[in-house]
Amino acid sequence: MTGKNKQDKQGQIEDGIWLHCSNSAVRRASRQLGQLYEDAMGDTGLKGTQFSLMSQIAGSDEPTLKNLADAMVMDLSALGHTLKPLIRDGLVELVPDAQDRRAKRVRLTDTGAATQLDLTTRWQVAQDRFDKAFGKDKSEELRRTLAFISSGEFAKAFNGNEDA
């Protein structure tokens, strides 16, 4: 029962779970893009994820942790943990909300904002490479597709639309 995968002359495996499982396919692609973008961003010491997070913060109006977690489709506690290094390094700060004393709002420090701008320049290089390699129109369409898959609407459809 073993040994079902065809391999080409270079020994590359040509079939795999990623051709049958959308979850595996997306995770595999995220590992690849993680590598490619990280390489292109280079020496700043910051990760692609940290850039994503800081950019989302920069583009939002001092979101609460919950707001940000929802937007990133991320578990709230995972977000908290992921922000810790950024807070420790003085790039991000949490300020208590004036109205709701449970909530904390996230914002970039001055250093954080400057760093985010710098990262954006470097990131644009990577994104341009992606667009060139993949096709600019297809690239945008892919991002829209992935945003749909990431939406609550899609989650509802996936789970059978119990309410509708």
Next chain:
Amino acid sequence: MTGKNKQDKQGQIEDGIWLHCSNSAVRRASRQLGQLYEDAMGDTGLKGTQFSLMSQIAGSDEPTLKNLADAMVMDLSALGHTLKPLIRDGLVELVPDAQDRRAKRVRLTDTGAATQLDLTTRWQVAQDRFDKAFGKDKSEELRRTLAFISSGEFAKAFNGNEDA
């Protein structure tokens, strides 16, 4: 400069880095699908990633760690770490290669093979839901697209095709 995101009536953020950055978009979708598939797989105590890995092992001919890492587009040491819980729980085992004493081959134990079959049944439910929610044809096309993005060919194109 703060406060650029439009929000709809439910306070949902409508713009975000994921509409501009393919890397962020893919990672965000992988978090969403991670959730959806995990929910559908349920109580087995195993993660989607572990299912992917075990399925890839099941469909290969006792790959070496390197083979498997390449196929999964995963760092070799990351693969080693990820396999540890599966080895600890007796689902996977590593056997030294007869020819190359550096290499170790990965295979499922009997328990592992049985578990993988069981997981496949559960996984199919999730994949069917995905296909239904997203469209079966589009689903397959998406997986092929993501496989292309995950390929060495794409990495080369991304990095400017220095050799060609």
Next chain:
DNA sequence: GGAATTTGCTGGTATATGCCACTATATATG
């Protein structure tokens, strides 16, 4: 207004994943 419920966050624990340094083996080179 006080109890019950919901909501926002934190801390602990576990897996996922990558980089680097190191070891051992294999291969190439003079």
Next chain:
DNA sequence: CATATATAGTGGCATATACCAGCAAATTCC
């Protein structure tokens, strides 16, 4: 053959990400 280099894995460390239990503040319900 001896050395130089390349390859396969391991272990340590750091971040990414999720679940759960717990806490405190807000909201709902009687």
